[in-house]
Amino acid sequence: MSSASPAATGPLGAVRRIFGGGTGPVFVVLLTLLVVMLLLNPSFFQPASLMxxxxxxxxxIILAAGQYFVIVSGEFDLSVGSLVGAQVVIAAKLIDGDESRTWPVIMLMLGFGLLVGLVNGLVTTLLKVPSFITTLGMMLVLAGAIRLWTGGAPTGALSESFRQWGRMGIEVPVLRQIPYAALIMIVIAVLTVLLMRGPYGRTLVATGDNDVAASFAGAQVWQVRTLAFVLSGLLATVAGILIGGFAGVTAQVGDGMEFTAITAVVLGGVVLGGGRGWIVGAMAGALTYRLLERLLVQLDMPSTLNPTIQGVIIILALAYGSRRLWGRRRRRAAQPITTKPQPSGAE
Known part of the structure; x- marks a missing residue:
């Protein structure tokens, strides 16, 4: 596989990804929402409110980063919402308010998230089960197993040292407090961007664009896609740990988050079907979606409108992705077929 040119990896490449790769609109929408919020509620921009x-x-944002890896590879992960809910319930039941159990349980949660992602990936890549069916099945398995384990009523309690990651932060001047969640988000953003700029990222995008061509170029397609699911499970677990800081102990805490994450990713310009999209755009899409929710609250709009907004965004993204896919196929079909010149004297 050819390496990226300097123009594709330097500042010019970043500009091209933003304005030429379908990511530009999300930044325009984000800026517009910020301006509207400034006009409606200037206090939103006070340091404490922003933090x-x-x-x-x-x-x-972290959940969308994990979903990005799967979507850009040409697959789906519908299990992340149930995984978030399961992780919160598992943590509460195992910790049960005991501070000494916090870190062992967190390690167990991370391992469980990796295992769920690995199973999703191997079933999809080796057994050739469509990822939509695989992860839908995993979603149902997790939801049913947690209800069976808890008897339908989650028990236990999360320790304060567990909740601090989603609730507390570092005290600093001016900003007053930088949340641990924001710091973790920044670290994950940097690591995922670096990963996508490396060989794995280029192979992942190539796999989503054309897995047959990527395979002929020497890529281990099944390994690349399996790792994408593993990363999705890991980041969903991190999101679950942060959500545990301010959410109640219930298996329903992650309900619908899989669709919210997909909405955020496609809002960030990532094409459903794979091969197109920038991870920064996916995370910006999640930030934009959360800001849109906040604006609807500011306008006294009902929260029941959120599923409608998600549905509209996903339908428009599918239509846009299908249009680009058929455009690529028409351009390939229109290319003239070249044949090797016959050697001199050949009949």
Whole structure:
């Protein structure tokens, strides 16, 4: 596989990804929402209010980063919402308010998230089960198993040292407090961007664009896609840990988050079907979606409108992705077929 040119990896490449790769609109929408929020509620931009907003938005941004890996590879992960809910319930039942159990349980949660992602990936890639069916099945398995384990009524309690990651922060001048959730989000954003700029990221995008061509170029497609699911499970677990800081102990805490994450990713310009999109755009899409929710609250709009907004965004994204896919196929079909010249004297 050819390496990226300097123009594609330097500042010019970043500009091209933003304005030429379908990511530009999300930044325009984000800026517009910020201006509207400034006019309606200037106090939103006070340091304490902004930090609180980032603390609440961080789990979705992290979840969207994980969903990005799967979607850009050409697959789906519908199990992340149930995984978030399961992780919160598991943590509460195992910790049960005991501070000494916090870190062992967190390690167990991370391992469980990796295992769920690995199972999703292997079933999809090796057994050739469509990821939509695989992860839908995993979603149902997790939801049913948690209800069976808890008897339908989650028990236990999360310790304060567990809740601090989604609730507390570092005290600093001016900003007053930088939430741990925001710091974790920034670290994950940097690591995922670096990962996508490396060989794995380029192979992942190539796999989503054309897995047959990527395979002929030497890529281990099944490994690349399996790792994408593993990353999705890991980041969903991190999001679950942060959500545990301010959410109640219930298996329903993650309900619908899989669709919210998909909405955020496609809002960020990532094409459903794979091969197109920038991870920064996916995270910006999550931030934009959370800001849109906040604006609807500011306008006294009902929260029941959120599923409608998600549905409209997903339908428009599918239509846009299908249009680009058929455009690529028409351009390939229109290319003339070249044949090797016959050697001199050949009949």
């Amino acid at each position: 609180a907003f980032l603390r609440n938005a961080a789990p979705l």
